[in-house]
Amino acid sequence: METSNSHIREYEYFGSHMAKDKGQDGAMFRVWAPNAEDVMVVGDFNGWDGTGHIMKKVNGEERQGCHQLFIAGIGPGQRYKYLIRTKEGKLLYKSDPYAQSSMHTPGFCSLTTAEDSYVWGDGEWIKRRNIEKKGERLNIEERLNIYEMHLGSWKRGDDGSVLNYRDIASQLAPYVKGLGFTHVELLPVTEYPHDPSWGYQATGYYSATSRYGSTEDFKYFVETLHKSGIGVIMDWVPGHFCKDEHGLYRFDGTALYEYSNPLLGDVNEWGTANFDLSRPEVQDFIISNAMFWLEEYHIDGFRMDAVANTLYLDYGARKGSGLKNIRGGRENLEAENFIKMLNSTISEYHPSAILISEEPTLWPGSTKPADEGGLGFSYKWNMGFISDMLKYMGMDPEAKRKNHELITFSIMYAFSERFILALSHDEVSESGKSVYSRMYGQEYEKMAGLRLLYGYIMAHPGKKLEFMGCEFGQVKNWDSSGELDWELMKDPSHIQILDFVRDLNEFYEKEKALWEMDHTYDGFQWINCGSTEDSTVAFIRKGIKKDDFMIIACNFSPGAYDNYLLTVPEYLAYNEMLNSDSIKYGGKDLINKGRLKSESGYLRIKLAPLAITFIKPEKKV
Numbered sequence: 354m355e356t357s358n359s360h361i362r363e364y365e366y367f368g369s370h371m372a373k374d375k376g377q378d379g380a381m382f383r384v385w386a387p388n389a390e391d392v393m394v395v396g397d398f399n400g401w402d403g404t405g406h407i408m409k410k411v412n413g414e415e416r417q418g419c420h421q422l423f424i425a426g427i428g429p430g431q432r433y434k435y436l437i438r439t440k441e442g443k444l445l446y447k448s449d450p451y452a453q454s455s456m457h458t459p460g461f462c463s464l465t466t467a468e469d470s471y472v473w474g475d476g477e478w479i480k481r482r483n484i485e486k487k488g489e490r491l492n493i494e495e496r497l498n499i500y501e502m503h504l505g506s507w508k509r510g511d512d513g514s515v516l517n518y519r520d521i522a523s524q525l526a527p528y529v530k531g532l533g534f535t536h537v538e539l540l541p542v543t544e545y546p547h548d549p550s551w552g553y554q555a556t557g558y559y560s561a562t563s564r565y566g567s568t569e570d571f572k573y574f575v576e577t578l579h580k581s582g583i584g585v586i587m588d589w590v591p592g593h594f595c596k597d598e599h600g601l602y603r604f605d606g607t608a609l610y611e612y613s614n615p616l617l618g619d620v621n622e623w624g625t626a627n628f629d630l631s632r633p634e635v636q637d638f639i640i641s642n643a644m645f646w647l648e649e650y651h652i653d654g655f656r657m658d659a660v661a662n663t664l665y666l667d668y669g670a671r672k673g674s675g676l677k678n679i680r681g682g683r684e685n686l687e688a689e690n691f692i693k694m695l696n697s698t699i700s701e702y703h704p705s706a707i708l709i710s711e712e713p714t715l716w717p718g719s720t721k722p723a724d725e726g727g728l729g730f731s732y733k734w735n736m737g738f739i740s741d742m743l744k745y746m747g748m749d750p751e752a753k754r755k756n757h758e759l760i761t762f763s764i765m766y767a768f769s770e771r772f773i774l775a776l777s778h779d780e781v782s783e784s785g786k787s788v789y790s791r792m793y794g795q796e797y798e799k800m801a802g803l804r805l806l807y808g809y810i811m812a813h814p815g816k817k818l819e820f821m822g823c824e825f826g827q828v829k830n831w832d833s834s835g836e837l838d839w840e841l842m843k844d845p846s847h848i849q850i851l852d853f854v855r856d857l858n859e860f861y862e863k864e865k866a867l868w869e870m871d872h873t874y875d876g877f878q879w880i881n882c883g884s885t886e887d888s889t890v891a892f893i894r895k896g897i898k899k900d901d902f903m904i905i906a907c908n909f910s911p912g913a914y915d916n917y918l919l920t921v922p923e924y925l926a927y928n929e930m931l932n933s934d935s936i937k938y939g940g941k942d943l944i945n946k947g948r949l950k951s952e953s954g955y956l957r958i959k960l961a962p963l964a965i966t967f968i969k970p971e972k973k974v
Contacts (some may be wrong), residue, residue, distance in 0.1 A: 387418020
């Protein structure tokens with residue numbers, strides 16, 4: 354599939370670009386505003402008076418409704434906007450939709466684009482990333498362990514100010530690498546007007562937010578992570594945009610980027626506008642935007658936000674609106690076709706790009722290739738699993754016995770899609786609680802519960818994602834107006850949580866049985882899933898090689914088991930590889946030391962309270 358008119362890099366045409374005309378240096382401006390009476394370029398260079406800089410309409414069959422103007426003497430980095438006169442005579446000051454550099458304050462201005470002079474130094478990463486295996490995307494069956502973060506509240510300066518992209522990179526790269534994560538996932542970094550929004554209501558889709566520095570600073574950030582062996586995924590919002598007056602909303606006085614039907618264009622729970630995904634120009638805008646970040650900034654993939662809002666006509670705030678498609682259903686068929694086209698285009702030009710769907714419904718085939726009838730995503734967030742696990746981990750022992758299915762039900766659907774188990778920012782913001790505070794019991798039990806939860810997520814089929822602060826047991830809920838509570842790293846119990854996460858991630862990296870067959874029943878086998886009274890489970894994770902497997906046993910109760918019986922493959926000796934109750938991690942050290950020998954296909958182990966153990970076969974006996 355490809356876009357309707359193959360315009361997949363429209364950012365090379367639209368926006369502002371340094372140019373030469375009749376021997377004069379200056380800038381060429383181009384914008385799409387088909388329903389405008391006229392469009393003027395205003396900025397510091399003309400005292401914000403556009404009467405002398407009225408743009409000319411572009412003639413020809415392609416790019417109908419476009420306006421352009423060359424202005425001599427303009428260099429890079431100058432502030433400007435488009436002053437649009439509507440058919441009704443109203444004047445609108447609009448930022449450039451294709452601006453590659455912007456200012457969020459003052460005035461939310463666009464900046465004229467400089468020639469790209471950045472010399473990238475991440476060639477080895479790009480070469481390794483772009484290797485294809487048997488014609489399939491490299492990332493599907495690889496290890497994936499993502500550190501999700503918000504740039505403005507990870508760390509701050511001594512005076513509380515946000516750090517520059519370069520300063521963050523210099524601290525983040527060794528930190529994330531040292532903990533064993535494979536990627537970072539950034540909450541939106543496209544330019545946005547409202548600080549508390551975390552970036553999900555964007556205005557500048559082609560601009561890295563200036564809150565943390567320049568475009569070159571952001572390229573340095575990506576390069577630094579890549580040179581440390583860490584991929585960079587962007588949280589991206591191609592479905593809806595904010596209604597701020599300088600942005601895309603009613604850009605030329607009419608519904609241009611958004612649906613003209615206000616029920617579909619204006620109604621969602623975020624007060625934003627929904628892109629009209631049936632318009633070729635809007636399709637080109639979004640697909641070109643994906644190509645821009647992949648090619649100009651070397652981004653490794655996208656987590657696409659609010660996909661369900663795009664796919665369903667009656668989603669969320671539109672429930673009961675009566676909107677139906679031509680078949681009488683609730684699916685937005687135009688949006689479905691666009692998502693398939695978007696993902697197919699990205700995958701055609703960038704086969705290694707990671708495409709993640711944030712979509713909580715049962716839409717079938719999200720991670721099935723588009724040419725086979727699916728949506729074409731690489732992965733989908735498994736939000737139900739995390740919700741069930743957090744609910745379960747907050748229960749008292751009696752309630753856990755009555756709700757055992759919360760920790761076993763996920764296997765019923767674990768292989769219906771390629772899932773990422775996302776312990777995300779949603780879990781520490783919407784609830785108003787940290788993951789730590791959602792654990793049941795006193796401090797010791799909460800710490801043990803955290804280790805058990807993290808271990809179970811790592812052992813469960815599916816790729817992994819963890820939000821910043823979870824790695825050391827942040828006590829307070831996440832507050833984007835400040836930094837993480839790094840003072841906790843003076844507390845031994847929180848250092849022990851960090852040590853466990855580091856060792857768990859390192860263990861995950863080494864043991865292919867924990868990720869090689871994440872998306873098939875062939876990689877998983879229950880040993881014990883029905884011990885509701887004991888609140889225990891045990892299972893096997895399998896690698897591709899027959900003898901590469903891992904036994905995992907979990908005790909979600911406050912009681913210990915000295916002779917917990919496991920049915921295991923016969924004639925094998927075993928060794929405990931990792932136990933969350935180790936004294937090293939703050940546990941009571943009820944662990945299994947030495948060689949464990951099976952007898953007639955059974956293995957007896959110690960199973961500590963609120964603990965997980967990983968046991969690996971040693972050799973034939």
